[in-house]
Amino acid sequence: xxxxxxxxxxxxxxxxxxxxxxVYVAIKGVRDIxxxxxxxxxxxxxxxxxxx
Amino acid sequence: xxxxxxxxxxxxxxxxxATMIAGIMVRKYVGKVEHFLIAGREMDLYLGIASxxxxxxxxxxxxxxxxxxxxxxxxxxxxxxxxxxxxFLVGVTGFCVRPLRDAGVxxxxxxxxxxxxxxxxxxxxxxxxxxxxxxxxxxxxxxGEFLVLVCGFDVQYLEIAMxxxxxxxxxxxxxxxxxxxxxxxxxxxxxxxxGLILVTVLILVNVGWSTLTEAVARHYGEGGFxxxxxxxxxxxxxxxxxxxxxxxxxxxQTTIARLLAAKDTATGLKVYKGTSFFFVCRFLIPGIxxxxxxxxxxxxxxxxxxxxxxxxxxxxxxxxxxxxxxVAAMLAADMSTxxxxxxxxxxxxxxxxxxxxxxxxxxxxxxxxxNRLIVAxxxxxxxxxxxxxxxxxxxxxxxxxxxxxxxxxxxVLLVACCYxxxxxxxxxxAAIAFGAVIPVAFLIIQQVPSTKQIAESIGPYYxxxxxxxxxxxxxxxxxxxxxxGNNKIIGGTRS
Numbered sequence: 001x002x003x004x005x006x007x008x009x010x011x012x013x014x015x016x017x018x019x020x021x022x023v024y025v026a027i028k029g030v031r032d033i034x035x036x037x038x039x040x041x042x043x044x045x046x047x048x049x050x051x052x
Numbered sequence: 053x054x055x056x057x058x059x060x061x062x063x064x065x066x067x068x069x070a071t072m073i074a075g076i077m078v079r080k081y082v083g084k085v086e087h088f089l090i091a092g093r094e095m096d097l098y099l100g101i102a103s104x105x106x107x108x109x110x111x112x113x114x115x116x117x118x119x120x121x122x123x124x125x126x127x128x129x130x131x132x133x134x135x136x137x138x139x140f141l142v143g144v145t146g147f148c149v150r151p152l153r154d155a156g157v158x159x160x161x162x163x164x165x166x167x168x169x170x171x172x173x174x175x176x177x178x179x180x181x182x183x184x185x186x187x188x189x190x191x192x193x194x195x196g197e198f199l200v201l202v203c204g205f206d207v208q209y210l211e212i213a214m215x216x217x218x219x220x221x222x223x224x225x226x227x228x229x230x231x232x233x234x235x236x237x238x239x240x241x242x243x244x245x246x247g248l249i250l251v252t253v254l255i256l257v258n259v260g261w262s263t264l265t266e267a268v269a270r271h272y273g274e275g276g277f278x279x280x281x282x283x284x285x286x287x288x289x290x291x292x293x294x295x296x297x298x299x300x301x302x303x304x305q306t307t308i309a310r311l312l313a314a315k316d317t318a319t320g321l322k323v324y325k326g327t328s329f330f331f332v333c334r335f336l337i338p339g340i341x342x343x344x345x346x347x348x349x350x351x352x353x354x355x356x357x358x359x360x361x362x363x364x365x366x367x368x369x370x371x372x373x374x375x376x377x378x379v380a381a382m383l384a385a386d387m388s389t390x391x392x393x394x395x396x397x398x399x400x401x402x403x404x405x406x407x408x409x410x411x412x413x414x415x416x417x418x419x420x421x422x423n424r425l426i427v428a429x430x431x432x433x434x435x436x437x438x439x440x441x442x443x444x445x446x447x448x449x450x451x452x453x454x455x456x457x458x459x460x461x462x463x464v465l466l467v468a469c470c471y472x473x474x475x476x477x478x479x480x481x482a483a484i485a486f487g488a489v490i491p492v493a494f495l496i497i498q499q500v501p502s503t504k505q506i507a508e509s510i511g512p513y514y515x516x517x518x519x520x521x522x523x524x525x526x527x528x529x530x531x532x533x534x535x536x537g538n539n540k541i542i543g544g545t546r547s
Contacts, residue, residue: 004265007126014333022245028098029238036094040081
């Protein structure tokens with residue numbers, strides 16, 4: 001472990017960072033999708049006068 | 053025999069159903085070509101991170117990075133570290149990508165037209181599509197090989213597995229374009245990440261860190277930990293990967309599509325910064341799987357084909373239940389990559405290659421129909437090319453060489469377009485020609501039996517480095533040869 005500390009640290013960092021970002025993105029991403037679809041729907045209504 | 057059971061099959065089935073429903077449901081929001089190709093520029097930060105990460109990790113990625121781990125040890129993760137650094141630096145500085153996003157274009161060649169004219173735009177579109185399609189042409193076969201090996205299906209089902217997978221992806225991509233791609237990418241990111249993390253933890257616990265490092269030390273010595281002293285890597289490998297990955301960060305169509313789909317430039321740059329460390333994980337996590345195969349399997353088990361070592365290892369190392377999550381994760385990875393590649397390259401064909409044929413403005417309806425037809429055509433190409441093209445040498449190098457066909461010239465054009473006042477159409481044309489000819493020539497002489505020896509003596513790294521250097525030199529010489537004109541700078545500080 002101490003002999004190849006660089007790769008050990010990098011492997012641990014990958015598992016920890018990836019786990020954290022997955023949970024974070026999973027929660028925040030839902031909000032992003034909802035707001036994106038809401039803006040697109042509003043945009044379609046503005047352009048066409050009716051929802052598509 | 054593998055550990056794939058009915059329980060695992062059910063997990064995969066539920067995942068596939070959920071993805072298809074989500075992908076098809078958002079089709080009603082597609083009202084314009086801009087919605088279809090770049091999601092109406094409404095993508096926000098976290099969706100962007102999920103989409104970029106899911107797109108840039110396919111089964112093919114998992115296979116070649118695991119092969120890198122098997123063949124080079126931990127040093128095989130070097131391209132991932134280089135990409136992460138490049139991605140972070142570009143995200144922080146906005147180098148090239150800020151003026152690109154500020155220009156409000158849908159593709160990179162569209163930006164080039166503003167500076168170099170319509171012919172350069174068209175030529176850039178052609179090399180982008182040529183390099184991109186050759187690159188993604190092997191995705192399906194590799195994905196099919198992984199599934200067949202891990203699930204223990206008969207090899208005769210490879211083509212069927214490939215076709216079914218492609219059809220599923222094509223249906224929602226054709227209907228919903230980039231919107232479907234983004235929403236399904238989000239689901240796929242979660243499923244893929246859960247599978248990748250669980251399997252990696254399982255390997256680290258069951259095989260053990262010391263077993264992994266001992267196997268690498270036994271097979272490759274110090275070279276397994278340091279790319280500069282590895283006999284098959286050395287500085288040419290590292291330098292080629294610096295050029296390749298920096299160019300990919302700046303111009304790879306699927307990456308740039310996220311920047312252009314972002315709701316503003318600041319969001320696009322945050323997506324770059326937020327995703328940068330994922331590129332280390334992208335190489336190191338499957339690399340660890342490949343090293344685990346190196347530590348536990350004898351080459352006879354997978355017939356000496358190092359590409360098959362990792363899936364062969366997983367087929368027996370992953371228990372029932374987790375196997376279903378793994379296969380769903382890999383399907384998720386493959387589907388997100390295929391759909392994204394199909395839509396982004398379709399975007400270049402429609403926006404840039406077909407531009408001269410749109411003398412009058414097409415209606416949005418007609419534009420969307422054409423885009424759907426192009427996506428379907430790319431699907432057919434993928435199916436047939438994937439069936440007959442045999443990959444020679446290691447997969448990462450094949451992808452690097454085919455990607456270089458356009459990455460070398462497009463990166464040079466983008467840098468010059470944004471920051472060099474003297475750059476012009478002569479230099480751009482020369483850079484495109486040199487950047488494409490060198491890797492294409494290398495691929496041809498590698499395939500022809502009488503010239504195979506020459507290709508082996510040159511090697512892919514030197515030919516790759518030459519492509520970037522010659523493309524850069526061609527841009528400078530070609531531009532200086534043309535009489536001075538009024539050359540605009542797009543964005544940047546000069547105008």
